[in-house]
Amino acid sequence: MPRIKVRKTYKLFIGGAFPRSESGRTFEVDGHNAALASRKDARDAVLAARAAFGKWSGATAYNRGQILYRAAEMLESRRSEFPSEEVDHAIDRLVWYAGWADKLAQVVGSANPVAAPYFNISSPEPTGVVAIVAPQSFLGLVSVIAPVVVTGNTCVVVASTLESISFAEVLATSDLPGGVVNILTGKAAEVAPWLASHDDVNGLDLTGVADAALATSLEQQAAETLKRVLRPAEVAWTDDPGTGRMTAFLEIKTVWHPKGV
Amino acid sequence: MAFEYAPAPESRAIVDIKPSYGLFINGEFVDGQDRNKTVNPASEEVLAEVSWATPEEVDAAVKAARAAFAKWSKLDGKDRAKYLFRIARIIQERSRELAVLESLDNGKPIKESRDVDVPLVAAHFFYYAGWADKLSHAGFGVDPKPIGVAAQIIPWNFPLLMLAWKIAPALACGNTVVLKPAETTPLTALLFAEICQQAELPPGVVNIVTGAGPTGAALVEHPDVDKVAFTGSTEVGRIIARAVAGTPKRVTLELGGKAANIVFDDAPLDQAVEGIVNGIFFNQGHVCCAGSRLLVQESVYDIVLEKLKRRMATLRVGDPLDKNTDIGAINSAEQLSKIKALSKVGEDEGAERWSPPCELPSNGFWFAPTIFTGVTQAHRIAREEIFGPVLSVLTFRTPGEAVEKANNTPYGLSAGVWTDKGSRILEISDKLRAGVVWANTFNKFDPASPFGGYKESGYGREGGRHGLEAYLATH
Numbered sequence: 001m002p003r004i005k006v007r008k009t010y011k012l013f014i015g016g017a018f019p020r021s022e023s024g025r026t027f028e029v030d031g032h033n034a035a036l037a038s039r040k041d042a043r044d045a046v047l048a049a050r051a052a053f054g055k056w057s058g059a060t061a062y063n064r065g066q067i068l069y070r071a072a073e074m075l076e077s078r079r080s081e082f083p084s085e086e087v088d089h090a091i092d093r094l095v096w097y098a099g100w101a102d103k104l105a106q107v108v109g110s111a112n113p114v115a116a117p118y119f120n121i122s123s124p125e126p127t128g129v130v131a132i133v134a135p136q137s138f139l140g141l142v143s144v145i146a147p148v149v150v151t152g153n154t155c156v157v158v159a160s161t162l163e164s165i166s167f168a169e170v171l172a173t174s175d176l177p178g179g180v181v182n183i184l185t186g187k188a189a190e191v192a193p194w195l196a197s198h199d200d201v202n203g204l205d206l207t208g209v210a211d212a213a214l215a216t217s218l219e220q221q222a223a224e225t226l227k228r229v230l231r232p233a234e235v236a237w238t239d240d241p242g243t244g245r246m247t248a249f250l251e252i253k254t255v256w257h258p259k260g261v
Numbered sequence: 262m263a264f265e266y267a268p269a270p271e272s273r274a275i276v277d278i279k280p281s282y283g284l285f286i287n288g289e290f291v292d293g294q295d296r297n298k299t300v301n302p303a304s305e306e307v308l309a310e311v312s313w314a315t316p317e318e319v320d321a322a323v324k325a326a327r328a329a330f331a332k333w334s335k336l337d338g339k340d341r342a343k344y345l346f347r348i349a350r351i352i353q354e355r356s357r358e359l360a361v362l363e364s365l366d367n368g369k370p371i372k373e374s375r376d377v378d379v380p381l382v383a384a385h386f387f388y389y390a391g392w393a394d395k396l397s398h399a400g401f402g403v404d405p406k407p408i409g410v411a412a413q414i415i416p417w418n419f420p421l422l423m424l425a426w427k428i429a430p431a432l433a434c435g436n437t438v439v440l441k442p443a444e445t446t447p448l449t450a451l452l453f454a455e456i457c458q459q460a461e462l463p464p465g466v467v468n469i470v471t472g473a474g475p476t477g478a479a480l481v482e483h484p485d486v487d488k489v490a491f492t493g494s495t496e497v498g499r500i501i502a503r504a505v506a507g508t509p510k511r512v513t514l515e516l517g518g519k520a521a522n523i524v525f526d527d528a529p530l531d532q533a534v535e536g537i538v539n540g541i542f543f544n545q546g547h548v549c550c551a552g553s554r555l556l557v558q559e560s561v562y563d564i565v566l567e568k569l570k571r572r573m574a575t576l577r578v579g580d581p582l583d584k585n586t587d588i589g590a591i592n593s594a595e596q597l598s599k600i601k602a603l604s605k606v607g608e609d610e611g612a613e614r615w616s617p618p619c620e621l622p623s624n625g626f627w628f629a630p631t632i633f634t635g636v637t638q639a640h641r642i643a644r645e646e647i648f649g650p651v652l653s654v655l656t657f658r659t660p661g662e663a664v665e666k667a668n669n670t671p672y673g674l675s676a677g678v679w680t681d682k683g684s685r686i687l688e689i690s691d692k693l694r695a696g697v698v699w700a701n702t703f704n705k706f707d708p709a710s711p712f713g714g715y716k717e718s719g720y721g722r723e724g725g726r727h728g729l730e731a732y733l734a735t736h
Contacts, residue, residue, distance in 0.1 A: 058691075107400065112725055114707035115384065122711050122727065202716065216507030223502030225671070226495070226514065226717045244735065251673075251715050252722050255690045257700040261532075 010034040012041055012185060013168035015048030016178020027186070029162050037186035042156065042194045045182035049129045049154040050200055052179030057126045057152035065101030068094055068150055071174040075142075081166045086139040089238055093139065096241075097146035104151060104246055117259040124250040126152035127228055128202030131195035133188045133218075134159040135208040139237040141167060144207050147245035149180055153203070157183045158191050189214055196221040203228040203249045207235065266577070269584040271371045276362045278448065281310040284318055284471065285454035287325035288464025293318060293471075299447055302368035303581050303590035303625040311447045314470035316479040319439070322468040323483045326410040326437040329465025334407045334435040338394030345390030345432060347460040352383040355456065359449055363421055364581040366448040368590030368626070369544050371582050381706055382425040385724075388708035389429035392729060396434065399726055405733040407435030408511055409487030412480045414501075415450075416493045417443035417592050418547040418648075423492050424450050426723045428467060429708075434732035436488065437466045441480055443493075444473040445593045478504075486510060490731060492549075495646075495672070495717050513721025513731040515549065515713055517646040518674030520695065521667035522552030522703060525660075526561045528679035532701065534568045537652070540677060540703040542576060542588055542630050546650040547596070549718075550675035552703055554643055555632075555654045556663055562656050566634065573630050574617040588650060591626040600628050600649035607633045607642035612653070638669055646672070660685065664692045673715030677703045696722070 011018040012035045023038035056064070072094035079087045105124055112120040130153045134141045141157075141164055148155050157164070168183045184191055188209060196204055196218040204222045209215040209232045222229050230248045283290040293312020301308050314322070333341070352359065359382070360375040369378070396405050411431045415423035420442055431438050442450035454469050470476055474497075481489050481504050488511045491501050495516040505512050522540050524533045540552025557565045581589035591597040608614050612633040621627040628649055636643050636653040643653045657663040667676055676695040678686055686700045696714045699705060706712065711727040713719060721731045 110711075110726060112707070112709045112711070114705075114710050116705070116707070118702070118705060118707075120707070120710050122725065127715075212507070219506035220503045223499050223506060226498060226502060226516070226719060228720050229506075251696060252711050252713070252727050253690075253696055253698065253715075254711050254725075255698045255700060256702055256705050256710070257686065258702050261701075 010162055010165045010185065012037055013165065013172070013181070013183040014041065014045045015051070015182065016172060018168070029160065032162055034162060034165070034185045037158070037184035037191050039191070039194045041184055042191050043198070045156040045184055046129060046195065046198050046200055048179035048182055049156050052154045052177055053128060056149070056154055056177055056180045059152070061102035061105070064150055064152065065098045067175050068098035068101065068146060071171055071176065072098065074170045074174050078166070078170060082163055083138050086137060089139050090142040093142055093241070094146055097150045100243070100246065101150050104243065107243070108247060108250070112254070119257045119259055120254065122252050122254045124151065125253050127249040127251055128153060129200060130155045130203035130205060130249050131192070131198070131201050132157045132205040133192050133208040134164065135235070136161065137237060138163045138167070140208070140235065143237050143241060144205055144245065145181055147241070148205065148249055151246050151250055153249050154180045155182065156195060156201070157181065158188050158195070159183055159185055160187070192218055193221060196227070197224060199225055201227060205230040205248070206232045208232070266585045268580070270580060271361055271582045271584060273361055273365065273582060275358050276365065278309050278362070282312065282447070282451045282471070284312050284314050284322065285451065285467070285469040286318070286322045287468065288458065290454070297444070299366060299445065301365050301625070302592050303622070305624050308366060309448065311451070311471045313444065313472035314476045319470055319476060319479040319483060322439045322470050323410060323480070323485050325465035326439050326468050327485055329463060330409055330437045333437050333463060333466050336435070338396060341432060341435065342390045342393035344460055344462050345386050345393060345429060348456060348462070349383050349386035349390060351456045351459055352379065352386060356380070356383065359421060359452060361582065362452055363449050364589065367417065367420055367446050368581050368592050370586040370589045372584055372586070373544060378419055378422045381708070382421050385425040385708040386429045389433040393433040396729065396733070399729050401730060401733045401735045405434070405735065408732060408734050409436060410485060411436045411438045411488040411490060411732065412483065412486040413438050413440040414477045414480065414491045414493065415440065415442055417446040418544060418549070420446040421449040421453065424453060426492070427490055430723070430728045431732045432466065434729060436732050439468045439470060439480060441470050441472060441477050444471070447471040481505070488512070488732065491515070498719055511731070514719035515721070515723060516717065516719035518549045518551065518672045518714065518718050519554055519644065519646055519670045520550055520552050520675040520677065521554045521556050522677035523556045523663045523667060523679065523689065524558060524561070524565055525680035525682070525685065526558040527681045529681060529701070530561065530565060530568060533679040534565065534572050536677060536679060536701070536703040537569055538572055538576070541652040542650050543704050545588055545591055545628070547592060547648055548704065550697060550704065552677050553647060553652060555652055556657050556666055557654065558663070559656045559658050566654070569632070570615065570617065573632070576617070576630055578619055578627065578629060579622060588630060591628050591649065594626055596648065597626040597628060600647055600651060603642060603645060603647045604631060604651055607636070607640065607653070610640045610642070612636045612640055612642060638666060644670065660689060664689060668694045671717040674718035675699065
């Protein structure tokens with residue numbers, strides 16, 4: 001007699017835990033009932049992301065790189081849960097970004113030759129809490145999350161696929177501190193406006209927003225607190241991603257100190 | 262003891278101000294339709310008539326910039342460089358003229374326009390001139406391209422310097438520009454237009470449209486603009502960010518600030534006091550990165566305040582053209598009334614106001630250097646940008662508290678930290694959420710040093726290699 005399978009319940013991923021939507025709502029995705037995130041869930045996720053920011057941004061770059069590499073290991077071991085045509089690229093993408101953790105500052109930072117006796121140095125720092133509307137594809141999802149968090153940002157991701165929650169399970173077993181990545185399954189049109197207008201969100205990645213009118217309205221809302229906005233774009237996810245997705249959510253800090261006084 | 266000084270005014274004979282100026286479009290001055298006056302804020306004397314560009318005139322300027330872009334963007338980098346080097350040299354040659362004109366139109370002390378603004382302007386053009394033929398080495402791809410036509414809107418606090426910050430990198434990267442100076446300080450930009458003619462810069466590469474808010478709005482909203490660069494208030498920055506939403510326009514914003522200047526008990530206090538004074542009274546406090554919130558460690562509060570008050574009593578407020586003047590005129594009647602209004606709020610909210618005895622001229626716009634003590638984080642004078650010579654003083658006990666208070670603002674442009682302990686400087690600098698941190702110094706600027714804010718102080722950097730990114734089609 002065939003074994004009766006134990007099914008998985010797909011819930012949200014907030015602060016390292018897997019809660020149901022506080023709204024109690026679900027929506028059907030590929031025959032499963034996924035949690036349908038609400039405005040309150042979005043706010044809880046921002047709180048969790050903000051709470052995680054200090055420790056994650058203050059972690060050593062080496063440590064962040066190790067954790068992203070660990071996520072690649074975990075994804076490798078769970079590869080059967082992900083689309084086979086994308087999972088290899090996704091694993092490689094995580095490894096690629098993991099390696100950037102302790103190199104980007106050397107590539108985008110600088111010692112500046114000012115015309116006076118001062119030590120002057122510019123270094124990249126994470127922008128803060130970034131809200132991401134993820135693209136549909138699994139490789140796209142990994143390719144928008146990894147560059148945002150490898151530099152020390154924390155994020156709230158709006159996604160609508162079951163893989164996004166399976167990927168949350170990968171992250172949850174990778175020593176990634178709770179709250180660094182929060183994943184809300186639901187409708188971008190319903191949840192994203194609360195993130196775009198949230199005072200404690202610093203950046204907004206609209207890559208996965210398909211509806212141009214929604215993208216414009218989200219960018220307009222983001223203007224209220226001058227969030228850094230990455231506009232929607234058609235991306236060939238298997239192409240070399242370059243450093244643009246990392247630098248979009250970095251701040252350059254320049255420190256001066258006199259010499260010889 | 263008061264020092265008496267004989268007047269030592271810089272001669273204004275070096276400047277030839279025309280009675281009336283047109284708009285600089287396609288390499289020529291053209292008469293505008295809407296005539297307005299610009300005044301000397303130190304005397305309220307009318308300096309000249311200038312045109313406020315209408316949407317049609319803005320359109321003509323954008324068209325000129327678009328037409329010029331085809332050639333300018335294709336010009337060899339080394340040739341673009343030569344034009345910029347020429348401009349840098351002419352600025353050096355005409356530096357005194359520019360300095361006097363800047364002080365007349367803006368109200369800033371001649372010693373600042375002469376020793377800070379104008380030398381930095383020349384240096385900025387010199388710096389970016391050198392980048393024009395080296396862009397493939399800048400880290401933005403092997404063959405980075407310009408964006409196109411840049412709409413640039415600058416404030417009145419550092420009129421010519423902000424022009425340099427905008428125009429030099431834009432041109433070096435192969436863009437053409439339409440620049441709008443602030444309505445109260447158009448004159449040095451118009452003199453710069455003459456410098457472009459003298460440098461034989463191809464027509465249309467630089468266009469200057471003087472005017473106020475509506476001119477700026479027409480420029481930002483023009484459909485054939487590819488890039489918007491703005492320096493000014495956070496309020497206007499929000500409007501611009503909203504206006505470009507949903508368009509392909511790239512945008513960089515350098516907005517307001519409410520910088521903390523943190524003084525620890527082990528700081529070299531005399532140097533720190535000089536830094537506090539420079540931080541808030543430089544350029545009458547009309548500085549987006551001004552150190553407008555002084556955070557003093559409680560144990561040295563009394564001595565720092567005593568030294569600060571003693572030093573403030575020696576500041577000389579008056580004629581901007583006088584070489585001994587430390588604090589010049591407030592740029593406009595409008596700005597003066599904003600400073601007065603917020604200072605009144607400070608008193609009403611219970612903070613204690615103090616200014617040194619200080620005689621102010623009877624004509625023009627003036628405000629004595631002022632400090633408020635007993636300020637809490639909830640006070641509006643600790644939260645809102647005053648943009649004048651007004652310092653709010655707060656205290657702290659531990660480094661952690663200093664960082665928390667410093668970061669407790671929606672702004673994040675700059676910060677200062679004063680301590681003799683190197684490891685503390687490095688730790689605090691890491692924790693301050695601000696784009697520029699001055700340790701044991703304040704208000705230092707250099708073309709090679711990136712400048713720009715975190716959070717609601719805007720986005721993008723100006724200066725240095727980083728400043729190129731805003732003018733290259735990188736993504």
